Amino acid sequence: MVALGALVLCLAGAAARAQTPLRVFTSAHTAPKTYLDHDKLAGYLVEITAEALHRAGYVANIEALPWARAIATAETGEGLLTGFSWTAERAQLFAYSDVVYDDRVVLVTRRVADFPFEKLSDLNGRSIGLQRGSSYGQVLEAALGQFHVVRDNGHCERIKMLSAGRIDGAILSGGDAAVRFNAAAAGVDPHDLVIHRVPVAIDPNYIAIAKNRPDAGEILGRINRALAAMARDGTTARIIAAFEVDAGL
Numbered sequence: 001m002v003a004l005g006a007l008v009l010c011l012a013g014a015a016a017r018a019q020t021p022l023r024v025f026t027s028a029h030t031a032p033k034t035y036l037d038h039d040k041l042a043g044y045l046v047e048i049t050a051e052a053l054h055r056a057g058y059v060a061n062i063e064a065l066p067w068a069r070a071i072a073t074a075e076t077g078e079g080l081l082t083g084f085s086w087t088a089e090r091a092q093l094f095a096y097s098d099v100v101y102d103d104r105v106v107l108v109t110r111r112v113a114d115f116p117f118e119k120l121s122d123l124n125g126r127s128i129g130l131q132r133g134s135s136y137g138q139v140l141e142a143a144l145g146q147f148h149v150v151r152d153n154g155h156c157e158r159i160k161m162l163s164a165g166r167i168d169g170a171i172l173s174g175g176d177a178a179v180r181f182n183a184a185a186a187g188v189d190p191h192d193l194v195i196h197r198v199p200v201a202i203d204p205n206y207i208a209i210a211k212n213r214p215d216a217g218e219i220l221g222r223i224n225r226a227l228a229a230m231a232r233d234g235t236t237a238r239i240i241a242a243f244e245v246d247a248g249l
Contacts, residue, residue, distance in 0.1 A: 021059040022219070023079030024049060024207075025071075028064035029131070029154020031181040032243040033083060033103075033174050036064065044243045048100060048236055049082040049207065055226035058219075066153065068133035077210040080219070084208040085135045095216050097207040098224045101236060104175035105136045105201040109194045110162060117169075117196045123147040126168040129158040136173065136203040155182040163188045171200050177244050 026034045026045065034043040041064050053060035062082070065073065074081045075093055083103075086096060107117050107128075116122060120143040132151040135141060150167050152158050158170040159182045172178045176195055183190040207223055209216045230236045 021061040022053060024053070024060050024062045024082050025065050025074050025079050026062060026082050027067045027070065027131075027154070029067075029156065030083070030173060030178070031155060031185065032177050034064065035181075044240045045083045045100070045205070047239045048230070051235060051239070052100075052207070052223055052226040052230060055229060056219075056222035058222070066133070067131060071133060074208070075210055077213045081208045083205050085137060085203050086206060087135050087138060087141065090135070090208070093211060094208040095211050095220055097220050098227050099204045100207060100227060101205055101240065103136075103173050103203045103205050104199050105140075105171060105173050105203050106175055106179065107196045107198075107200050108159070108162060108170045108172060108179055109168065109196070110165065111192050111194050113165070113168070114194045115168070118198055120200070121146065123169065127166075129161055129167045129170040131155070131158070131173075134173070136171070136201045140171075140201050156185045159183055159186040159188055159193075163192065173203065175199075 026041075026049075028034060028036045028041065030043075032043050033045040034041065036042070041062055046062055049062060050060045063079070070081060073079065081094070082100070084090070084094070084096070109115060115126075120140065123143070124146045125148075127148040127150055129150045129152055132153055150161070152161065155172050155174070155178055158167075158172065159179075161167050162170045163186065172182070179193065179195050180190055183193060207220075209219060213219075227236075
């Protein structure tokens with residue numbers, strides 16, 4: 001009877017966890033990773049995160065916020081972040097999951113004003129668009145002082161600025177699919193743009209949680225097991241591939 005009672009309590013505890021939602025913060029301006037589709041949050045990162053949390057035994061309540069505000073809110077422990085890049089500064093405040101996927105960060109230029117790009121020093125002295133609050137790894141962070149950074153609120157806005165000639169280049173996470181999605185949204189012909197083949201960065205994306213949350217270790221442990229299972233059975237790759245097909249890649 002004692003063993004049966006313990007089993008019942010264990011199952012009840014698991015059910016309670018499954019019914020408890022976890023808030024997760026992301027951006028609505030990094031299509032096709034995360035974006036609003038008729039006021040509904042969509043994107044391959046949204047689907048990957050929701051599936052990982054579901055497998056981990058949680059209900060994901062994924063919310064779009066301006067990225068800087070998302071980070072600030074997550075610092076208080078109110079929720080997790082997804083699509084988060086690692087920096088030494090952030091790692092003081094946040095605990096990170098295993099890698100969700102590796103994001104290809106690219107440089108985009110106007111075809112009529114293209115310039116060679118093989119390394120970050122080729123950007124020296126140029127005006128380059130970047131999303132406010134974003135970080136794509138330590139190497140790019142260290143190079144930011146070499147060129148003029150123009151911050152904006154999202155990929156679509158950046159493509160519009162580039163098309164209008166207000167910046168020399170735009171840095172976008174999400175690779176070719178992101179450029180095509182956002183060019184279409186901005187009303188810009190993708191043939192007028194050049195996506196440089198040498199990536200600005202290969203940026204591992206993570207799910208992160210404030211270290212001050214007492215349940216951070218348990219949550220990340222469950223998420224990591226789910227992410228590993230999704231990689232093994234091909235779920236993560238299939239979700240990303242579906243959005244690349246939609247982008248015409």
